[in-house]
Amino acid sequence: MLVRQAKLSGGMKVFVQVACMILMALPTCTCLPQNYDDIDMSIDQPKGESVSISQSNPSSNAIHIGHNNPDGSDISISQTNPYNTSVHISMNVGKDTKVKVEMTEGVNVQLHVSFNGMTNSECEIMVAGCFNCSVHASFQNPVNTPVKVTMDDAKVSFLHVSQNIPTSSDMEVTMNNPVNSQIHISQAVPRSSSLTWMLNGDADKNQVHVSQNAADGNSDLNCTPDCPQPENEYSYDYYGDESSNAVEPPPPPPPPPKPQRKQQNNNNRNNQRNNSGNRRNGNNGGRNNNKNKAGGQGRSENPKSSNSGFQGQKGFTTKDAQGCPGGSLEACNQGCPTNYGSRVTQVCQTVCKKRC
Structure with a gap:
């Protein structure tokens, strides 16, 4: 063993030493023990429910909060230096609800917030200094429910914020100095709901997609820098508007043609046979043809x-x-x-x- 080690060059020795140190430290740095219990708070039809969770240096734990038909819920979650954690918040068909999430210096963190049919509510997400983080926020049919997302110093991370048919629900998303991250911001059929997107940093170091589809005249699209919209942009006119370009719905398709009766096809074939027989047999074929025509x-x-x-x-x-x-x-x-x-x-x- 000593003879083999002597034959190694100086650079190779350094490489072997570093590799050994990484292998020795790997089990302790990738498998941190869970230091907080998992939290599962699923409540049906809560009224005035208040949830406040604050964690420092959490590792390998999960938080799930689900409210069905909430009325006046107030949810606040704060994590500092989270590692390998998961947070899921879902609000279904409620009103007057507030959700606020703060995460600082996270690594391998997943955050998922979903609103379905919420009215007179609000959502705010603030993430700072994250590595390999995934933030997903989706809002289905919100009414008077604005959303604000801020994500700073994200590296190798993913951000998705979407609204489907929002009504009077503005969306504001800001990212500062993202690097090697994927960003997707979208609105579908917004009604009096503006979309504001701001990126401070080098946009070329990230993959960015911002879109607003079938917006009405009261839904502004504001982007800094300019929105990376696709080359083909389409304008939509709603049926019933006073616009001269309004498109009426297409007429119903015509009914399918009636199929011919099989017996009629058989009569045609019989007539063809009898006509050919008439040419061969003279009057006898003509009499057969007349009989078949009468029968048909x-x-x-x-x-x-x-x-x-x-x-x-x-x-x-x-x-x-x-x-x-x-x-x-x-x-x-x-x-x-x-x-x-x-x-x-x-x-x-x-x-x-x-x-x-």
Whole structure:
């Protein structure tokens, strides 16, 4: 062993020593023990619920807070130097609720905040000095629910903030000095809801996507620097607006053509055979052709015979089914089911009245 070590160069010796030190320190730095218990606070229809959580140097723990139909909830979470932690906050169909999250100097941190159908609420997220962090905030159908997100000194991190059909719910997102990070900011169908995006730093060192789709005239888009919008930008006009470019909904598609009856196709084939026979056999073929034509006409004049007896109504045809089922209002009403209750019967009779 000593002989082999002597043959190593000075640079190789330094490399081997550093590699050994990394291997010795790896189990202690990647598997920090959990120093806070996991928190799970799921409450149904809370009123005036207040949640305040403050943690210093948390590691390998998770926080989950879910309120269904909250009314006046106040949620505040603060983490300093979090490592390998996860925070999830979800508010579903509530009002007058405040959510505030602060994270400082985080490493391997995940934060997920979701609002669904919240009214007269607000959300504020502040993240400073994070490495390999993921922040995801989504808001579905918010009303009078602004959101503000600030993320500073993010490295190798991911930020996603989105609103779907917000109403009077402004969104403001600011990032300072991000490096090697992916940023996605979007609004879909905003109504009186502005989007403000500001990046202080080198935008070329990050992958940035900012979009606002189908916005009304009261939803401003403000970007610093300019928004990296796609090359093809489309303007939308709402049906019913006074704009001359308003697009009406397309007409309904025409009904499919009625399929020809099989017996008619057979008559055509018989006529072709008889015509060829007429050329071969003279008058005998002509008599056969006349017989087949007479038979085909007789069947085509009485199409009711193949569909008679539908729902107990004689003479019911395919043509009647596309208009008035049964051919008359009385027949249609008699065909309505009675074993599913009076409500179903009334609906069926109403349809018969409209179609007959």
